[in-house]
Amino acid sequence: MTQEGFFGLVGHQLRSDLASAPATARRWLSEGGRAERCLNIAELRALARRRIPRAVFDYVDGAAGDELTKARNEADLRGIAVIPRMLAGLTEVDLSTTVLGQRIEVPLLGAPTGTTGLVHHEGEVGIARAVHSAGGVYVLSSSGSRGIGELAQLCPGPRWFQLYVARDHDLARQLVELASEHGYSALVVTVDVQRSGRRERDLRNGFTVPPRVTARSLAQGLRQPRWSFNFVRRPRILSEAALTAARTEAQAVSLVERINRQFDPALSWNDIAWLQEQWSGPILIKGLLRVDDARQAARMGLAGVIVSNHGGRQLDQAPSSISALPGIVDAVGSELEVYMDGGIRRGVDVVKALALGARACLLGRALVYGLGAGGEAGARHAMSLMVDELRLAMTLAGCGSVRELDRSWLRMTPEAERSAAWSTS
Ligand SMILES: Cc1cc2nc3c(=O)[nH]c(=O)nc-3n(C[C@H](O)[C@H](O)[C@H](O)COP(=O)(O)O)c2cc1C
Numbered sequence: 001m002t003q004e005g006f007f008g009l010v011g012h013q014l015r016s017d018l019a020s021a022p023a024t025a026r027r028w029l030s031e032g033g034r035a036e037r038c039l040n041i042a043e044l045r046a047l048a049r050r051r052i053p054r055a056v057f058d059y060v061d062g063a064a065g066d067e068l069t070k071a072r073n074e075a076d077l078r079g080i081a082v083i084p085r086m087l088a089g090l091t092e093v094d095l096s097t098t099v100l101g102q103r104i105e106v107p108l109l110g111a112p113t114g115t116t117g118l119v120h121h122e123g124e125v126g127i128a129r130a131v132h133s134a135g136g137v138y139v140l141s142s143s144g145s146r147g148i149g150e151l152a153q154l155c156p157g158p159r160w161f162q163l164y165v166a167r168d169h170d171l172a173r174q175l176v177e178l179a180s181e182h183g184y185s186a187l188v189v190t191v192d193v194q195r196s197g198r199r200e201r202d203l204r205n206g207f208t209v210p211p212r213v214t215a216r217s218l219a220q221g222l223r224q225p226r227w228s229f230n231f232v233r234r235p236r237i238l239s240e241a242a243l244t245a246a247r248t249e250a251q252a253v254s255l256v257e258r259i260n261r262q263f264d265p266a267l268s269w270n271d272i273a274w275l276q277e278q279w280s281g282p283i284l285i286k287g288l289l290r291v292d293d294a295r296q297a298a299r300m301g302l303a304g305v306i307v308s309n310h311g312g313r314q315l316d317q318a319p320s321s322i323s324a325l326p327g328i329v330d331a332v333g334s335e336l337e338v339y340m341d342g343g344i345r346r347g348v349d350v351v352k353a354l355a356l357g358a359r360a361c362l363l364g365r366a367l368v369y370g371l372g373a374g375g376e377a378g379a380r381h382a383m384s385l386m387v388d389e390l391r392l393a394m395t396l397a398g399c400g401s402v403r404e405l406d407r408s409w410l411r412m413t414p415e416a417e418r419s420a421a422w423s424t425s
Contacts, residue, residue: 030377031226031374031375031377031378032374032375032376032377032378032381033374033377034047034373034374035047035370035373035374035375035377035378035381036374036377036378036381038373038381038385039385040345040346040385040389041345041346041366041369041370041382041385041386042345044366044369044370044372044373044374044378044381044382044385045061045365045369045373047372047373047374047378048060048119048368048369048370048371048372048373048378049061049372051224051226051227051372051373052119052120052224052227052372053211053217053220053221053223053224053227054205054220055202055205055206055207055211055217055220056118056119056211056227056372057372058201058202058205058207059115059118059199059201059202059205059207059255060113060119060365060368060369060372061201061365062199062200062201062202062313063197063199063311063312063313063316064197064198064199064200064312064313064314064315064316065197065198065200065316065317066316066317067312067316068312068316068317069309069312069315069316069317069318069319069320070311070312070313070343071312072312072319072320072323072343073309073311073312073320073321073322073342073343074343074345075320076320076322076323076343077320077322077343077344077349077352077353079412079413079415080322080352080410080411080412080413081410081411081412081413082348082351082352082355082393082397082409082410083397083408083409083410083411084396084397084398085397085398085399085409086398087398088398088399088400090395090398090399090400091400092400093391093394093395093399093400093401094400094401094402094403095107095387095390095391095394095402096135096402097359097360097402097403098359099137099337099359099360100185100186100282100303100304100337102137102158102185104135104136104137104158104360105134105135105136106134106135106136106387106390107136107350107354107359107360107361107390107402108131108134108136108350108360108361108362108363108383108386108387108390109131109136109137109138109139109160109339109360109361109362109363110127110128110130110131110136110137110138110139110362110363110367111139111341111362111363111364111367112139112140112141112142112143112144112162112188112190112286113127113141113144113364113367113368114141114143114144114242115143115144115145115209115237115238115242116141116144116145116368116371117144117145117146117235117236117237118145118209118210118211118231118236118237119368119371119372120227120230120371120372120375120378121230121231121233121234121235121236121375122371122375122376122379123144123145123146123236123371124138124140124141124144124145124146124151125146125151125154125155125376126371126375126376126378126379127367127368127370127371127376127379128140128151128154128155128157128159129154129155129376129379129380130367130370130376130379130380130382130383131157131367131383132155132157132158133380133383134380134383134384134387136158136360136383137157137158137159137160137360138155138157138158138159138160139159139160139161139162139188139362140159140160140161140162140184141162142161142162142163142164142175142241142242143164143238143242144238144239144242145236145237145238145239145242146236146239147239147240147241148161148175148178148179148182148184148239148241149178149181149182150239152182152183152184158185159183159184159185160184160185160186160187160188160284161175161176161179161184161186161187161188162188162189162190162286163175163176163179163187163188163189163190163275164190164193164262164263165189165263165264165267165271165275166262166263166264167262167263167264169271169274171241172275172278173278175241176275176278176279177278178241180279180280180281185281185282186281186282186283186284186303186304187275187279187281187282187283187284188283188284188285188286188306189272189275189283189284189285189286190286190287190310191267191285191286191287191288192286192287192308192309192310192314192315193259193263193287193310193314194263194264194265194267195259195260195263195265196255196256196259196260196263197310197313197314197315197316198256198316199255199256199313202254202255202256203254203256206254207254207255208252208253208254208255209237209238209252209253209254209255209258210235210237210238210252211252212252269296269300272285272300272302273300276300276301282302282303282304283302283303284302284303284304284305284306284337284339285297285302285304285305285306286305286306286308287306287308287309287310287314288305288306288307288308288328289307289308289309289318289319289321289324290324291327291328291331291332293305294307294328294331294332294338295331295332297332297336298331298332298335298336302336303336303337304336304337304338304339304359305328305332305336305337305338305339306339306340306341306362307321307324307325307328307338307339307340307341307358308321308340308341308342308362309321309342311341311342311343311364311365312342320342320343321340321341321342321343322340322342322343322352322353322356325338325340325353325356325357325358326356326357326407329356329357329358330357333357337359338357338358338359339358339359339360339361339362340353340356340358340361340362341361341362341363341364342364344361344362344363344364344366344386345365345366346386346389346393347385347386347387347388347389347390347391347392347393348389348390348393349361350386350390350393351390351393351394351397351399351402351405351409352410354402354405355405355406355407355409355410356407356410363382363383363386366382366386367379367382367383369382370382370383390402397409
């Protein structure tokens with residue numbers, strides 16, 4: 001290149017940078033723009049940590065006890081290798097699949113998360129829109145910040161409703177009726193919250209729902225003026241249903257107390273049979289890790305099970321979800337649909353879960369970190385990172401469709417194999 005040509009090129013670049021400077025500055029300074037520059041979920045998590053009060057971040061990020069199960073969820077996924085196939089002649093990669101007979105564009109669901117409005121005022125609506133725009137299903141929590149009807153109206157895409165069966169069965173019946181009225185197509189019954197897990201970060205932070213105004217919470221709020229401004233202007237903490245279920249008014253009680261007032265440790269398969277009489281659509285059970293439990297779900301004619309340990313937030317030292325998955329798929333995979341959540345932070349993690357027989361994965365913290373980092377724009381970015389990474393992993397693995405994934409694509413490390421063998425018994 002001549003000197004003249006070189007300076008011409010530099011001049012051209014400078015002119016175009018200057019022309020786009022206002023838009024670039026807006027992107028840099030806007031809430032969503034900073035989130036959109038994150039390269040992966042770990043960076044979104046780090047940004048969320050800087051943007052929301054410490055106690056709220058810990059509520060999302062934390063888990064029970066020593067947080068071993070949460071760590072295992074991630075470590076066991078990483079303990080599995082994907083063996084790529086070469087010269088596969090792929091012209092495109094198809095990420096679509098079906099869930100309960102409904103076609104979805106990506107094998108991803110937004111996991112139910114409670115009190116999501118604390119993280120960002122857009123809360124469940126921001127996450128549901130992100131999931132819908134990528135072509136997945138959103139599962140609304142019965143402990144959410146948005147009501148059943150409100151979410152349905154604002155987010156008309158595919159929706160399932162997650163139910164905690166409260167002590168008061170009448171309330172469960174009312175919620176189920178509302179969900180059916182508002183077009184939620186499946187009922188997800190979470191069964192692993194007999195009582196609240198001991199989440200020590202929340203205890204240490206004195207975390208209450210709604211947040212109690214103390215010198216410490218005020219100091220944390222002052223450090224996060226944008227979050228505090230939105231929180232005060234548009235407080236979105238618990239939906240009416242969630243408040244009623246906890247038999248509390250809007251007063252601040254610790255999360256443990258709220259959960260323990262609401263949930264029934266005596267919940268049994270009889271309650272599931274009762275729910276089958278209340279809800280005519282498909283029912284899935286969320287929170288199973290044992291083969292015998294999954295067999296019971298199949299015997300009762302349920303539509304699916306979600307292999308999950310609640311992201312390590314309930315029984316610490318329970319096995320990782322990914323290690324429990326293959327045994328459950330082998331036992332009941334031909335009778336009902338098996339889903340999995342826990343520890344999914346990369347698109348390639350989804351490849352592994354699907355290759356072990358999951359029909360789709362639920363994303364919990366990955367999307368909530370995105371929301372905390374940049375509201376709905378951050379959640380959308382988290383979702384598109386997951387989808388792009390999944391598509392790239394499928395391409396590099398030489399697999400043209402998520403429905404073709406099977407165990408031939410995987411190799412377990414000896415540790416992962418040992419832990420899977422244990423959990424199949
Ligand atoms: C902040 C937060 C709130 C949650 N709330 C609920 C809930 O209301 N109902 C439920 O069934 N699971 C709830 N979960 C569990 C998730 O649905 C899911 O099982 C878990 O987050 C998956 O693990 P991951 O976060 O590692 O993806 C919650 C998880 C988090 C992180």
